[in-house]
Amino acid sequence: MTRWQEEAARLDAADPLADFRAHFLIDDDLAYLDGNSLGALPKATPDRVAEVVRAEWGEGLISSWNAAGWIDLPQRIGAKIAPLVGAQPHEVVVADSVSVNLFKLISAALAMRPGRKVVLSEPGNFPTDLYMIEGLEKQGLAERRLAERDGIESALGGDVALLLLTHVHYKTGEMFDMARLTKAAHDAGALVLWDLSHSVGAVPVDLDGADADFAVGCGYKYLNGGPGAPAFAFVAERHQADLQQPLSGWMGHAKPFEFSDDYEPAPGVDQLLCGTPPIVSMSALEVGVDLMAGIGIAALVAKSRKLSEFTRAAMADMVPELPCISPDDPEVRGSQLSFRARNAYELCQALIARRVVGDFRAPDVLRLGFAPAYVRFADCWRAVQTLRDILDSGEWRKAEFAERSAVT
Structure with missing residues (x-):
């Protein structure tokens, strides 16, 4: 277990909002970091x-x-x-x-x-x-x-x-x-x-x-x-x-x-x-x-900032070749982190294929969002680890990941 994985486990264990994920219809093996585009489905909604x-x-x-x-x-x-x-x-x-x-x-x-x-x-x-x-x-x-x-x-x-x-x-x-x-x-x-x-x-x-x-x-x-x-x-x-x-x-x-x-x-x-x-x-x-x-907004903001700070630090350590274009200070940024990559679209699709869902914004931005009600620190670590593996293996170069759908 890496130090980042250990830190994610520690933060999840201490998370006062951890139980709220159970209020959403979201698979346990899905790292959903796109709630800043479309929020997850509350179980009570259907x-x-x-x-x-x-x-x-x-x-x-x-x-x-x-x-x-x-x-x-x-x-x-x-x-x-x-x-x-x-x-x-x-x-x-x-x-x-x-x-x-x-x-x-x-x-x-x-x-x-x-x-x-x-x-x-x-x-x-x-x-x-x-x-x-x-x-x-x-x-x-x-x-x-x-x-x-x-x-x-x-x-x-x-x-x-x-x-x-x-x-x-x-x-x-x-x-x-x-x-x-x-x-x-x-x-x-x-x-x-x-x-x-x-x-x-x-x-x-x-x-x-x-x-x-x-x-x-x-x-x-x-x-x-x-x-x-x-x-x-x-x-x-x-x-x-x-x-x-x-x-x-x-x-x-x-x-x-x-x-x-x-x-x-x-x-x-x-x-x-x-x-x-x-x-x-x-x-x-x-x-x-x-x-x-x-x-309550205070609890949501507190967790949002912890999620993004954890991810920013882990990305800087593990994937330094993708520069973060979001502000360093969590008090002057939203509940997201954006990274510039020449092949951001392909990287995003390769992540999604591994059930790590972020999104792409043209022309070259890979965006990870942190919906504090249901995102876990383990999800954030998984995104960093998976991205590192995709880059190292060259998996993102598969032709299927370059095919663009109507909604990107």
């Missing part, structure tokens, strides 16, 4: 979804909107997510996708800053964030401006309406100082929209403490809501009276069941609702959110 489908839909039918509380799901789950992101329950609602919520809140922010059209972000931000700005730019409603990380504050000129950033960078894991950049934007007269998709449930987030204006986040990564799970949106209480989101769907109406011809926005964050909530997928999301809320 029964909950079956209950919604068979009993609430199958038997209750239309009455379940009231009797089973379907109509309140967006607000109920939002209130459960709120403590994980440092928000008040009435500031968060579950609705639509991250992309759609970005469109709503970018548009709302532009309306709140008349005379300003610039939406400032960084090159290399997650594509959907940049694409949504570009879409509004093509409509003549916005102007996209990009600045490198070290130049963001100096780019906050008097024409900037909104600063849009992803809190944890999806590729490198680098984490922005939310409070500092929010203050800088406010000092320049701009609003700020934070994308928390790679943050919620794994790193500390304090939206209200940072004086954030808006935020979005997804439900299928660390919240374990399932593929394509609904997203959530945050609007600070101080902005809710002035909010004007452009997708004036009937569920965002103040009195949707009066069926008025004219739109009257619902008060508060409820205005961000648009179409009918997807009840089955929202019910699945609630199971995952309940699990994370039950553990």
Whole structure:
């Protein structure tokens, strides 16, 4: 047994969250280090979804909107997510996708800053964030401006309406100082929209403490809501009276069941609702959110940092030829480590063939994610050991590992 294997065993034995892995449907021989893309399936989810489908839909039918509380799901789950992101329950609602919520809140922010059209972000931000700005730019409603990380504050000129950033960078894991950049934007007269998709449930987030204006986040990564799970949106209480989101769907109406011809926005964050909530997928999301809320963000963050620090040290010792491009300090990175490799895709596929699941981000990044509710230190050691063996043996050179699927 190597010293790293011994250390992994010691850390697993002392892990206060070790028992939570049993709450997930995940094989014991699977090292799943891709929960930052798609979280594992909670064991309670299939029964909950079956209950919604068979009993609430199958038997209750239309009455379940009231009797089973379907109509309140967006607000109920939002209130459960709120403590994980440092928000008040009435500031968060579950609705639509991250992309759609970005469109709503970018548009709302532009309306709140008349005379300003610039939406400032960084090159290399997650594509959907940049694409949504570009879409509004093509409509003549916005102007996209990009600045490198070290130049963001100096780019906050008097024409900037909104600063849009992803809190944890999806590729490198680098984490922005939310409070500092929010203050800088406010000092320049701009609003700020934070994308928390790679943050919620794994790193500390304090939206209200940072004086954030808006935020979005997804439900299928660390919240374990399932593929394509609904997203959530945050609007600070101080902005809710002035909010004007452009997708004036009937569920965002103040009195949707009066069926008025004219739109009257619902008060508060409820205005961000648009179409009918997807009840089955929202019910699945609630199971995952309940699990994370039950553990608590402090415990999740503590384990996340231990997992990533163990893996970073083991990789530096055992696989030094793959440089880590994530920050060294765990307090300024997300719950992931990214390594640059010329053949990152092939290495990732070779790992998956050995039941060690990480992921690849073009053009040359091998990414390992640490979902603290179910990842073990032994999983991390296995990833390092297996990668070392794949490199030494040249196994990654097999032609099958170079064949690219639609989803990489």
